[in-house]
Amino acid sequence: MSSPLIFSTKRSSFWPVVVLCLGLALVPVVAVLTKQGHWVSLTTQMMILALAALSLDLILGIGGLLSFGHAAFIGLGAYTTGILIQEGKGDLLIALPMSLVVSGLFAFVTGIVALRTRGVVFIMITLAFGQMAYFAAQALYAYGGDDGLTLDGRSTVFGLKLLSNKIVFYYLTFACLAGCLLLLQRLSRARFGRVLLGARDNAVRMETLGYDVFRVRLMAYVLSGMIAGLAGFLLANHTEFVSPAYAAWQRSGDLIFMVIIGGVGSLWGAVGGALTYLLLEEGLSGLTEHWKVIFGPLIILFVLLTHGGIEGVVARLRDVMAGGRHD
Amino acid sequence: MTDTAAIRPVLQIDGLKKSFGALNVTNGVSLSVNPGEIHALIGPNGAGKTTLIHQIAGLLRPDAGHILFNGHDITTTSMPQRARLGLARTFQITSIVPSLTALGNVALAVQAGADKPLGFWTPVDADDSLNSPAQALLETVGLGARAGVIAGQLSHGEKRALEIAMALALKPRVILLDEPMAGMGHEESARLTDLLKSLKGTYAMLLVEHDMEAVFSLADCVSVLVDGHVLATGSADMVRNDPQVRAAYLGDEAF
Numbered sequence: 207m208s209s210p211l212i213f214s215t216k217r218s219s220f221w222p223v224v225v226l227c228l229g230l231a232l233v234p235v236v237a238v239l240t241k242q243g244h245w246v247s248l249t250t251q252m253m254i255l256a257l258a259a260l261s262l263d264l265i266l267g268i269g270g271l272l273s274f275g276h277a278a279f280i281g282l283g284a285y286t287t288g289i290l291i292q293e294g295k296g297d298l299l300i301a302l303p304m305s306l307v308v309s310g311l312f313a314f315v316t317g318i319v320a321l322r323t324r325g326v327v328f329i330m331i332t333l334a335f336g337q338m339a340y341f342a343a344q345a346l347y348a349y350g351g352d353d354g355l356t357l358d359g360r361s362t363v364f365g366l367k368l369l370s371n372k373i374v375f376y377y378l379t380f381a382c383l384a385g386c387l388l389l390l391q392r393l394s395r396a397r398f399g400r401v402l403l404g405a406r407d408n409a410v411r412m413e414t415l416g417y418d419v420f421r422v423r424l425m426a427y428v429l430s431g432m433i434a435g436l437a438g439f440l441l442a443n444h445t446e447f448v449s450p451a452y453a454a455w456q457r458s459g460d461l462i463f464m465v466i467i468g469g470v471g472s473l474w475g476a477v478g479g480a481l482t483y484l485l486l487e488e489g490l491s492g493l494t495e496h497w498k499v500i501f502g503p504l505i506i507l508f509v510l511l512t513h514g515g516i517e518g519v520v521a522r523l524r525d526v527m528a529g530g531r532h533d
Numbered sequence: 534m535t536d537t538a539a540i541r542p543v544l545q546i547d548g549l550k551k552s553f554g555a556l557n558v559t560n561g562v563s564l565s566v567n568p569g570e571i572h573a574l575i576g577p578n579g580a581g582k583t584t585l586i587h588q589i590a591g592l593l594r595p596d597a598g599h600i601l602f603n604g605h606d607i608t609t610t611s612m613p614q615r616a617r618l619g620l621a622r623t624f625q626i627t628s629i630v631p632s633l634t635a636l637g638n639v640a641l642a643v644q645a646g647a648d649k650p651l652g653f654w655t656p657v658d659a660d661d662s663l664n665s666p667a668q669a670l671l672e673t674v675g676l677g678a679r680a681g682v683i684a685g686q687l688s689h690g691e692k693r694a695l696e697i698a699m700a701l702a703l704k705p706r707v708i709l710l711d712e713p714m715a716g717m718g719h720e721e722s723a724r725l726t727d728l729l730k731s732l733k734g735t736y737a738m739l740l741v742e743h744d745m746e747a748v749f750s751l752a753d754c755v756s757v758l759v760d761g762h763v764l765a766t767g768s769a770d771m772v773r774n775d776p777q778v779r780a781a782y783l784g785d786e787a788f
Contacts, residue, residue, distance in 0.1 A: 392653070392654050392656070393653050393654070395656045395657060395658065396652045396653050396654055396655055396656060396657055397644055397647075397649065397650060397651055397652040397653075397655075397657050397660075398651045398652060398653050399657070400633070400637070400641055400644070400657050401641070401644070401650070401651060403630075403632070403633075404630045404633070404641055407630045407631055407632055407633075408628060408629065408630050408631075410592065410628065411624075411628045411629065411630060412630075412641075413611075413612040413613050413616070414590060414592075414612060414613075414616055414621070414622055414628075415613075415616055415641065415642050415645040415699065415703065416613045416614075416616035416617040416645040416646070416703065417613055417645055417650070418611075418613050419613075422651065425651075
């Protein structure tokens with residue numbers, strides 16, 4: 207007897223993940239061969255935001271918690287790294303753990319407050335915390351204030367300037383993204399993930415089974431915040447610049463859109479959604495300066511027509527190829 | 534109902550009070566459930582039965598009074614903690630995880646009592662240490678063949694049975710059953726009555742139910758709740774013939 211499918215929404219994600227990872231792994235090779243060097247940098251930036259979208263999908267898609275302040279964690283990771291670089295302590299061995307600790311702590315403290323609420327209140331509280339981080343960054347006059355801060359360079363690794371190499375930095379980012387994707391895929395299918403999903407569907411039921419729903423959600427929230435902090439570390443190094451805009455609510459909104467475009471709760475979909483979103487933005491902004499007039503309706507149409515984003519489309523394609531057979 | 538004095542009740546409620554504004558929903562309720570016994574709680578709509586169950590399960594905090602579980606005061610204990618102590622419940626309005634399969638729902642309940650309820654790495658779908666006991670419980674409640682069905686797509690009666698399987702998975706000492714037969718057809722509720730009868734003796738149950746046929750065939754002891762207080766407690770026959778109860782609640786057609 208084969209084990210019955212437990213997650214109704216969880217189709218096998220093996221092939222989409224393989225295709226995504228292989229594709230991203232080959233980008234630098236193709237870019238070098240075709241002499242399109244700027245693709246490497248562009249794709250690095252896209253992967254960093256995909257990492258942040260992926261972290262959001264853990265709490266939004268699997269946990270059912272719509273955080274509207276997720277960019278704050280990117281900002282915290284980026285500012286921690288930026289300040290450490292400016293203070294001459296920007297080595298990866300210091301800046302990376304510090305970025306994770308700072309974003310994780312912020313998630314822990316804000317999570318303790320925010321996770322006591324639900325629904326619209328949760329959205330508003332996370333938005334408020336996010337704006338707090340944004341205004342705090344603006345008030346950092348010693349580090350550029352409103353204008354942001356141009357960094358002296360990238361983090362060193364054991365004192366070596368390894369990360370200045372675009373290709374090395376690309377693959378570091380790629381490894382972070384692929385590693386976190388694998389981690390969260392496993393997590394979401396493990397016992398922890400099932401409890402988080404159960405609490406999304408029916409929190410009271412989970413408590414009557416003996417689960418401490420608040421604690422489980424807080425753990426997921428902190429993990430999610432830390433991964434977004436990792437994205438912030440990468441972003442500061444990539445752009446060699448930090449700005450309050452990294453933590454702005456518009457950026458949090460972008461992340462939500464990326465997750466929705468990809469298909470909420472599928473994890474790899476968040477990565478695909480982020481890449482699609484940013485490619486569209488890139489392509490359209492090259493066409494006309496009024497690109498947002500096209501971009502907005504296009505996103506709305508996409509969401510309306512696909513029913514479940516990229517993940518939904520892929521699932522239906524597979525159904526068609528399997529002769530209409532489900533799973 | 535022989536030598537009840539010698540048996541220590543596993544669940545004892547003492548002078549419980551709860552009001553919402555000026556409305557005294559629970560007005561000094563005391564009752565006890567003995568090990569292995571079914572204590573039925575009946576009463577007209579609005580008598581405060583579900584509010585009482587919510588307080589015992591920990592969803593609502595009483596204003597006054599005590600809840601003793603196994604001799605320990607659990608009046609202020611959190612809901613998850615009560616569940617871990619062995620107090621399971623089902624809901625009047627079916628409460629399951631609709632996006633998991635029937636098996637997944639019960640496995641989730643089994644997992645709550647497992648050594649590591651929150652593993653981060655090992656996939657849970659093929660975890661036999663959860664799925665085997667879960668499958669066995671599904672067989673117990675007659676859902677063995679429906680294990681792979683998404684719980685949200687089960688019929689109403691099947692969902693009610695699933696809830697009972699989830700409660701049993703907690704290896705509880707007491708099960709609070711809030712109108713398990715609600716919305717069931719005659720045949721379904723007869724089947725559920727048989728199931729509860731087979732569980733009687735192993736688990737203590739506090740049963741809230743409107744289906745009098747079920748109540749009188751199952752209960753060792755019946756309490757009648759009217760306007761937030763217990764009007765009468767006793768064996769099914771005693772309660773059935775109590776003139777006060779007849780006047781307050783039971784229509785003649787129930788006899």
